Amino acid sequence: MNTQFSFIILTFNEELHLGRLLQSISDLNAPIFILDSGSTDNTLAIGEQYGASFLQHKFENHPRQWDYALKNFSITTPWVVCLDADQTVTSELKTRLINFNAEDHAGINGIYFNRKNFFKGRWIKHGGYYPFYLLKMFRYGIGYSDINENMDHRFIVPGKLEVWKDGIILEENLKENNIRFWIEKHNRYSDLVAQEEVERMKLMRTQTIKPRFFGSPDERTAWRKQLWWKLPRYVRPMIYFTQRMIFQLGILDGRSGVIFHFLQGFWFRLIVDIKIDEIIKQQNHEKTS
Incomplete structure (x- = not known):
């Protein structure tokens, strides 16, 4: 089992997306924690197939849901990677994560991933949508969810940050x-x-x-x-x-x-x-x- 980082994922009726995401990270052999907000489809069954641990919490908004996830899962790894169910990890990012060693990132508290966003099967490359950097990986216990936002969820990570321009996640809500x-x-x-x-x-x-x-x-x-x-x-x-x-x-x-x-x-x-x-x-x- 990967001892460097764990994945945290939010879900609600994500049977269309969750298997796609979990398959993209299965080779990383990292602990997977899923905070669900009352799914009635096959979301839970799909997560269980990949050995995910689940908690349930009523949804209010994304920032508060992430806040609950970070405070209530039993995370034992020094880093966490926080992903949405409609995202997937590319081979380039997977290589980065396979080679990730917490000791090599002394002094770094958070890492930005680059995102490619899709709409109706089309990569939205322009209009300020690429490159687009999301703070998705950080030291557990240091990063936290910004609950001063109602909708735009982002993590606050004090200290030095790093940007992986080639560490790309794909985001496509089918x-x-x-x-x-x-x-x-x-x-x-x-x-x-x-x-x-x-x-x-x-x-x-x-x-x-x-x-x-x-x-x-x-x-x-x-x-x-x-x-x-x-x-x-x-x-x-x-x-x-x-x-x-x-x-x-x-x-x-x-x-x-x-x-x-x-x-x-x-x-x-x-x-x-x-x-x-x-x-x-x-x-x-x-x-x-």
Whole structure:
């Protein structure tokens, strides 16, 4: 059994994806811990086939689900790798992990993987979606989930970080090939994001990560978010969509890519802005009633 790192995975009705992920990491012979939120399909049976250990926890949002996973599994390895069920490990990343030795990374507390994202079978190569670095591997007990976020889950890892540009994970949610699923999912997400932004307006939430334009990938994301919150609602979705399509060459991603950039870069952001105004209006009404 691998004594260097363990895998932690979140699931909910992931029979379509989980076997694909577990097969991609089976050669690594590492402990696998799965936090499930009430699956009713074959998710548990698939995980058991690969020797995974399970816990159940009711889903609230991704940051809190990761927080529960990191605090409640009996991890004995010095490092953990945290993956979503719709991701898979490429051969290049697998080679990195096979050769990984904690002693060779003294002074390093976290490692970014590079992600390739797919929509309707198409790799979204442009529009700011590649390269895209995710902090997925870190020292257990040092990294933690940022619960100041409602939807965008990220891990906070103090200390020195490393980026594996060739350590690529593939992310493809096959359920999203059905556009109804994609829209319903992101409609739920827009509720979380809108509520979060209203709370930030009222200084009820703060950013855990320090915004830095020339910092780590997550620090740059924090800087972009800070800028986003200052932009006027209803105008910023168009600015963002134009940036992705023109300046970040999203137009080159073909028909499926253009659909993705429109839905994720414009439609989703516009729905969030509408819901922010609805929340503010409702709160003002409650104050005066």
